[in-house]
Amino acid sequence: MREGAEKIAGEIVDLVEEEEDLLFSFEVPPEAAGTRLDRFLAERPELVAAHLSRTRLKSLIEDGRLTIGPVPVRDASRRLAAGEAVALAVPPPEPAEPQPENIPLNVVFEDAHLLVVDKPAGLVVHPAHGHETGTLVNALLAHCGASLSGIGGVKKPGIVHRIDKDTSGLIVVAKTDAAHKGLSRLFEDHGRKLHLVREYLAFVWGVPERVRGTVEAPIGRHVTQREKMAVVSEERGRDAVTHWELIESFGAASLLACRLETGRTHQIRVHMAHIGHPLIGDSTYGAGFKTKTALLSPAARGAVEALGRQALHAATLGFAHPATREELLFESELPADLAALREALAGN
Structure with a gap:
């Protein structure tokens, strides 16, 4: 069954979008049969070491971050059976709200709706765990200032596609909610x-x-x-x-x-x-x-x-x-x- 748990680990990884998510996988031992899912997780040493409380684990389950076998499970009170493969994806802590930073940008096009930037190699596009500052988003907040009308009600640039940190070149960014939705549909197509x-x-x-x-x-x-x-x-x-x-x-x-x-x-x-x-x-x-x-x-x-x-x-x-x-x-x-x-x- 250990191989089954590893296979499920691979599958749940593809269900989550954040690259920094941590994956935990377990096989339910015979002595844990009949245990509630949230209690079983709260007793795992790996999750205790990660400072995940039972309340936090329940929230992750309800958010669809857990699978048993190939099936997502959102019921924290579910009773487990021996041999079941349990996999939990834990997202990293949310980074602090990005702040404007005076980082030089090569803007090749800009109007009231969007802008196109020629990104240099070495510049991270979006704040994430380990890259909370010094990103393209921080630079755009400083560059755009009051011209940002808001994405989802928040004044921030709308990122619809990303370029790896060490890849250079062109990236388009939305300045308005309408442009963000239109560009998102475009890239999804x-x-x-x-x-x-x-x-x-x-x-x-x-x-x-x-x-x-x-x-x-x-x-x-x-x-x-x-x-x-x-x-x-x-x-x-x-x-x-x-x-x-x-x-x-x-x-x-x-x-x-x-x-x-x-x-x-x-x-x-x-x-x-x-x-x-x-x-x-x-x-x-x-x-x-x-x-x-x-x-x-x-x-x-x-x-x-x-x-x-x-x-x-x-x-x-x-x-x-x-x-x-x-x-x-x-x-x-x-x-x-x-x-x-x-x-x-x-x-x-």
Whole structure:
């Protein structure tokens, strides 16, 4: 039954959206048969150590954070049976209300409804556990000021899609509740019926055998490594589609244009690693390819080592304006570090 509990742990991970959620999984021992669910959890040493009171556990159960087997359970008084697999996802503490911070921004478009920012690598988009300050949201609060009319009744920027901390490039942010709802519908549609273009430039290891292709493979949370995503079964993952095209080859590496049809966490990074061409500089999904730097010239090797991040840039963003319906298209040049990498690889 231990394997069953681990399987359920993997499944519940895919049910929660916060990347920092903590997962606890248990198998009900024979001596605990007939025990109330909330009491059983309150007696688990792991949950005691996490300072989770019985009241807090009951609240988590009622919020749909617990499954028994494959079934979500919201009744804290439910009696348990021996051998049942119980999994509980505990979200991190809510960060403090973000405050305006004077962080420089490269705003490429702005009107009364929204703005488009060219985000530098290293900037976290939204405050979260471990990144409560110094984020794009903090910068936007200072930049927009009184021009924010409110998202859900609160004066804050509306984030409808995110870019990884160490990925650079274009991101659109809503300033009004109406724009937030319109952009949310747009990104949920994934460009199937509504106009949406998201194209990234990715430097990857190796040269694909074809000049273009499509990766269609479900993505879900890695079962044992919580910080990672992975290609998983259809039952455990969400559908994910990436279209790619070879732009330039450098012998040991290539530059690809990757167009997202869906927008899953780490999608391009996971899909490129899945087909054997992980991103250069990606320590999470391409760590096994570090030895490939030996195939590069000293200049190219130096550019890779100086990068310090995955070589991924959100270069093109196009969408229908939620208020005016005008079709907008924005393009961002490679930032200095990736431009230097391209030049070094071209001279390899």
